[in-house]
Amino acid sequence: MTQHHDMLIVGAGILGLSHAYAAAKRGLKVTVFERTATPLGASVRNFGQALVTGQPPGPMLELAKASRDIWGHWANVAGLQLKRNGSYLFARTEAEEHLLQAFCNGRAVEHNYNVELLRGAALRDLYGGQFSHHRVALHGLDDQQLYSREAIPALIDYLHRELGVEFHFSTLVRDIEPGRLHSTAGSFSAEQIIVCSGHDYQTLLAEPIAALNPQICRLQMLRARPRVDLNLQHALLTGLSCVHYGAFADLPEAAAVQAQILRDVPHLHDNGIHLLISPTPYGELIIGDSHHYGSDPSPFNAEQVDDWMIELAEQTLGCGIQVIERWQGVYGSKGPGPFSFLRPQPGVSVALMHTGVGMSVGPAMAERNVAQLLGEQ
CATH class of the missing domain: 3.30.9.10 (D-Amino Acid Oxidase, subunit A, domain 2)
Structure with a gap:
C-alpha cells in the first residue's frame, strides 16, 4: 500500500534535515529516509564549524549568515550545544x-x-x-561551533518530536519516479521528492548527477x-x-x-x-x-x-x-560551483554540496530551495 506525504527526503545528513525542517515548519507532512541506522556520512565526521568568516562575499556569505540564525534557533528548540563565541x-x-x-x-x-x-x-x-x-x-x-556527533541526532529528535517528521532508518531507497519513491520500507507518494544523498552519486539520479562531473x-x-x-x-x-x-x-x-x-x-x-x-x-x-x-x-x-x-x-x-x-x-x-540544486523530473529534485561547508550554509540553502519549490516569492 502506497503511503502519501507532501514531501519525501532521501538522506538524514545536514542537507536532508535542513530541507525537512524548512518543509515541516510550513506545515507539510514530511518523511525522511536514511540507509544507515544513524547518519554516518559527512555531517557527523566533520569539525562542527559553522563558519561565516571564511565564506566568500556574495551568496555563500549571505547563506552562512542566514544559517547562523537557523542554528541559533535549533540550539534553543532542540537543546543542542552551540558555541557562539567565534x-x-x-x-x-x-x-x-x-x-x-x-x-x-x-x-x-x-x-x-x-x-x-x-x-x-x-x-x-x-x-x-x-x-x-x-x-x-x-x-x-559570527562563527559557531557544535559537536556534530550529538547535534545531528538532537536535530533528528526535535524534527520527529515537535514537527512530526517521520523517519525511516536502515532503509534503502531503490528507485524514484515523479510522485513515487520505492524503498525497502515500501512505496511512498508525494508532490515533492528531494534527494540529499551526499557523495553517493550512483544509487539515485545517477545520470543527471554524472553530468556535473563531481x-x-x-x-x-x-x-x-x-x-x-x-x-x-x-x-x-x-x-x-x-x-x-x-x-x-x-x-x-x-x-x-x-x-x-x-x-x-x-x-x-x-x-x-x-x-x-x-x-x-x-x-x-x-x-x-x-x-x-x-x-x-x-x-x-x-x-x-x-x-x-x-x-x-x-x-x-x-x-x-x-x-x-x-x-x-x-x-x-569539485562540482560546477559550491552547490547544485537540480530538478531532473517533475516533482523530483537533488541537492548537492560540492564543498565541505554544508554545516555552514546548508540550513539556509535548504530554506531557499524549499521556498522555490513551493513557489514562494
Missing part, C-alpha cells in the same frame, strides 16, 4: 599577517564581516598567553587530548586556511602566503593540509585535515599525513597532544 585564525608569518590586515581593512568593512584583529596585549591575554607565539589572531565573531574529497581526521588543561572554547584555524577559504584566497596578499607554502612546506600543499581544531564538549580536540580528491575515496590513510597534522596542531596549541581516535572524513566535491 573562531580564531592565527597568523604565523609576516605574509599571513599582511593578508589578515588587508582583509580587515578592505573586504571585511565592505562586506560587513564581523571580525576583529588581536595583537600585542590582546593576543597575549588570550587563554593566558597560550597563543602569544603567533603574530596576530583574527577573531571571527568528485569525492577524502579527509584524514583525528580526535586528541591536549597534554595541558586548555579549556578551549573556540574553533581554531591558521594562516594555511587563508589559501583554502574564499574570503581570503583571491585577495592580492594571498599570493605571498601561497608562495611561502609552496617554498617552505610543499608537502602541506600537495596533501591539501590546512589546520582546523575544534573543541568537543568533553575537553578533547577534533584535528585535521587533509584533502585528497578522486571518483572513489581510498580506504587507506597515510601515517605521514597524520604526523604532519599533529606537528601543526602542537605548534599552534603550544602543547603536546595525545591522539585517541582517527577516521576518514568524506564529502562531495
